[in-house]
Amino acid sequence: MHHFTYVGSNLHCESVDLAEIARLYGTPTYVYSATTLADNYTRLANGLAGLDVQVCYAQKANANIAILRHFANLGAGFDLVSGGEIRRVLAAGADVKRSVFAGVGKTEPEIKLALENEIFAFHVESEPEIARINHVAGKLGVKAPIAIRINPDVDAKTHAKITTGKSENKFGIPLKQAGAAYEAAAKYPNIFIKGVQMHIGSQLTSVAPFVEAVTKVVPFVEELKAKYGITYFSIGGGIGIVYQDALASGQQAWWDAQPAETRPITPEAYGAALAPLLKPLGLKILLEPGRNMVGNAGVLLSRVEYLKRGEGRNFLIIDAAMNDLARPAMYDSYHEIVPLHRDTARRAFTADVVGPICESGDCFAKQRPLQEIGEGEYIAFMSAGAYGFSMASRYNTRNLAAEVLVKGGSFELINARETFEQQIANEKIPAFLKA
Numbered sequence: 001m002h003h004f005t006y007v008g009s010n011l012h013c014e015s016v017d018l019a020e021i022a023r024l025y026g027t028p029t030y031v032y033s034a035t036t037l038a039d040n041y042t043r044l045a046n047g048l049a050g051l052d053v054q055v056c057y058a059q060k061a062n063a064n065i066a067i068l069r070h071f072a073n074l075g076a077g078f079d080l081v082s083g084g085e086i087r088r089v090l091a092a093g094a095d096v097k098r099s100v101f102a103g104v105g106k107t108e109p110e111i112k113l114a115l116e117n118e119i120f121a122f123h124v125e126s127e128p129e130i131a132r133i134n135h136v137a138g139k140l141g142v143k144a145p146i147a148i149r150i151n152p153d154v155d156a157k158t159h160a161k162i163t164t165g166k167s168e169n170k171f172g173i174p175l176k177q178a179g180a181a182y183e184a185a186a187k188y189p190n191i192f193i194k195g196v197q198m199h200i201g202s203q204l205t206s207v208a209p210f211v212e213a214v215t216k217v218v219p220f221v222e223e224l225k226a227k228y229g230i231t232y233f234s235i236g237g238g239i240g241i242v243y244q245d246a247l248a249s250g251q252q253a254w255w256d257a258q259p260a261e262t263r264p265i266t267p268e269a270y271g272a273a274l275a276p277l278l279k280p281l282g283l284k285i286l287l288e289p290g291r292n293m294v295g296n297a298g299v300l301l302s303r304v305e306y307l308k309r310g311e312g313r314n315f316l317i318i319d320a321a322m323n324d325l326a327r328p329a330m331y332d333s334y335h336e337i338v339p340l341h342r343d344t345a346r347r348a349f350t351a352d353v354v355g356p357i358c359e360s361g362d363c364f365a366k367q368r369p370l371q372e373i374g375e376g377e378y379i380a381f382m383s384a385g386a387y388g389f390s391m392a393s394r395y396n397t398r399n400l401a402a403e404v405l406v407k408g409g410s411f412e413l414i415n416a417r418e419t420f421e422q423q424i425a426n427e428k429i430p431a432f433l434k435a
């Protein structure tokens with residue numbers, strides 16, 4: 001469920017008219033619902049009620065410090081993949097002690113920063129990384145807590161670019177080699193074996209691959225508990241969200257109307273399927289959800305610049321582009337596109353919705369049925385809260401979008417639109433070119 005809905009003819013986030021935000025701050029602008037964010041956190045934590053659960057929100061999905069603070073206030077830690085992400089936790093005034101550090105390429109300065117801030121654990125992705133963590137911990141005179149990321153070789157049945165738990169993926173250590181990796185880790189003087197981790201992919205739309213992976217790994221987890229006294233098992237993130245029919249899926253009635261076999265995954269179904277497998281372990285269970293926490297809590301607002309009527313094709317040219325929301329260009333992913341002002345009296349038409357960037361890939365939707373809409377009107381991309389702003393770039397010297405957080409009837413800018421001065425500030429012309 002989410003809190004984006006039409007009130008009369010106008011699309012609202014909670015009780016704020018989104019057109020008001022578009023007019024006030026301009027576009028493209030991301031808008032997030034604080035209530036949806038909180039609901040998503042609570043539903044997931046409650047889905048595994050009865051277990052000792054720690055939610056480590058995967059910050060890569062949306063790293064705005066206001067959102068981090070909101071989740072931290074609710075009790076979340078974070079799943080981090082860079083020194084920059086550690087710095088964001090600190091900037092949000094949150095605690096790194098409840099956070100884990102993943103990623104295949106951790107550098108020495110990043111490991112040092114994590115240790116200095118007493119990271120909950122490193123999620124180790126290779127044997128050479130264990131040696132490096134041991135070395136940095138030794139220099140600091142501390143013991144580094146680690147968990148090894150297991151690659152269970154399970155098909156997550158998601159997009160090839162975001163599946164991570166197959167043996168051909170670069171992530172983790174294969175289950176068959178993991179025992180030896182733990183034995184090697186146990187020999188290092190500055191390493192403390194704390195847990196075990198896995199993450200099989202993103203945007204999973206069914207619980208079956210999660211069940212398969214957990215079932216496959218559980219005997220090994222039991223062995224690790226007996227051998228090393230590990231205290232936690234992180235089952236990663238990956239729970240998918242609804243992209244098609246995103247607006248309707250904000251209503252309970254929509255979920256109830258879906259046939260049981262094809263009903264999209266919910267935190268409740270995820271919890272119900274996994275809790276019985278996890279409970280007997282008697283371990284703390286870490287979850288690393290990203291998309292499911294923020295995806296349906298955000299929209300991207302954009303303004304129509306031109307309606308170009310091509311040969312047998314309409315092009316709706318808008319002021320957002322692939323640099324603002326890269327998912328359609330990168331993964332051919334679908335985002336529902338809706339007008340901020342709905343007018344049922346208007347004709348329907350189909351259009352390619354495109355941005356102003358000089359690439360044919362700068363296309364959000366092809367031949368999309370829409371209400372006829374024209375210059376100066378606003379649209380919203382639904383389900384844009386995850387991997388939207390966090391993947392934005394400045395391609396074509398475009399400034400990064402603004403971000404706004406709504407709660408009830410209030411809203412506040414949580415990231416002002418970048419200016420060209422800010423964008424260019426770090427660049428300089430070297431003296432040898434100033435002839």
Ligand SMILES: Cc1ncc(COP(=O)(O)O)c(C=O)c1O
Pocket residue numbers: 058061079102164199201202203236237238239288289290291292
């Ligand atoms: C290690 C790890 N944990 C958690 C996540 C979050 O994934 P998602 O946003 O699909 O929940 C990712 C990204 O896929 C990841 O690589």
Ligand SMILES: N[C@@H](CCCC[NH3+])C(=O)O
Pocket residue numbers: 060162202203327386387391
């Ligand atoms: N960036 C991807 C998800 C990657 C998940 C990160 N491990 C997306 O937009 O769907």
